[in-house]
Amino acid sequence: MKVFYNLLGLDIDNTILENMELVSNEYYSNCTYYVLTNSSITFLDRRYVCISFNSIFDTEKIISYCYFLAMLDQDIGCVIHNWDLSDEIKDCGVSLFHLDSDLKEVILKINLNKFGSLEYSDISKAIKVLVLMNETSSISSILDKMGSVSNSLFNQLDEIFISSGIHSNALNRSRKVLDVDLFVKLKNDFFCRKNKVGNEFLTTFFNLIYNVVDNIIVQCGNSNNNTKSIFKSYKSLSNLSLHLAKYKYDKGYSNQCFITLFRVLEFYFTGFLFVTGDLEFRNNHGNKDIYETNGDKVKGFGVLFNRIKSKSILPSNLLKELDSYIILRNCHLYGHGFYLSGPVLNKNFFDLVINIVTLMESNVIFKDNSWSQFSDLNKSLFNFDYKKHFENHLLLFLGGSLNFRPDI
16 A cells, blocks of 8 residues: 655654654555655655655645555555644545546556557646546547557558568568558558647657657668668667567567567568678569579578578577577468467567577677667657656646655
């Protein structure tokens, strides 16, 4: 259970803090403590979090924020301890929540959804809708809309990275993606959407998608200049594939996660081998195809992997492990058979892919930080902590700031 110590309006000194610690140990053991003050305090004890407000504050709204914070973590209640200098435990109340089904649904969506953000104009509505338990349908409909858009986005990404109906084989898929036609279509789609919606919350969400897709177009648009830019374009695709695979894993789409992880390596290996001079683009009846420098057309992942093995940049244990996954891929549902992959196998494969990319990043001929830059950008969409963002913006709307416990 959460305990909120209301020290607003008080001059904080060591005596108050020592007494507060005594009260915590005596009455509220094994709780998380939030200290509401007009000043910023850093607690070495990780159980305490300081929430500081400016000198002008609305007590009713701040107490509502306490309720909301507890409800978001799906607590059944919380303690609001209004500090009294004469008797520290005098004015204390335990608040229990009785949530109706609509509010429960909204809180569940906030906890589960990873996409989107809230602007300040939405927060005043959220206080009424969520904290004061009124009119939950408006926020719920926005979350539903965001969920629908998310599904649409990932269906389109699946068409680019997974669907065999668009491209005849993996390397042709790489070539087609570098032509960026599909990403341009995706970008234009969300550019139109973000300019049509009148809701700032959805506009921000569309902007995240737009920025991620636009980065791919920019990187791939420069891919014909030199091998360094070609590698960078393939790394942008590889990194996006990695975050898409993680999303699939988190959502329980095991089979799609498995095959998308191969896309991560496929793109990275391809770009890497352009840098080492093992691959080149050649025109083939008006089409740009990928060839080995010995003149053979590259037709599958196995060719790329054999070239990588010849470079002696990966240890034998990783190569042997990847060989076993290639065997599984060949008889997989998204390969040439009917094999289905599960979450444990995907977790192990995910770790392997990360290890391989990390090692290869340390062995590239030129050093840049593009992989980390792409990760930061893609995380803004795929790993967005919607719940924490909601909490922080609500707090900022109320004129407060959060002082987290230090890492010690």
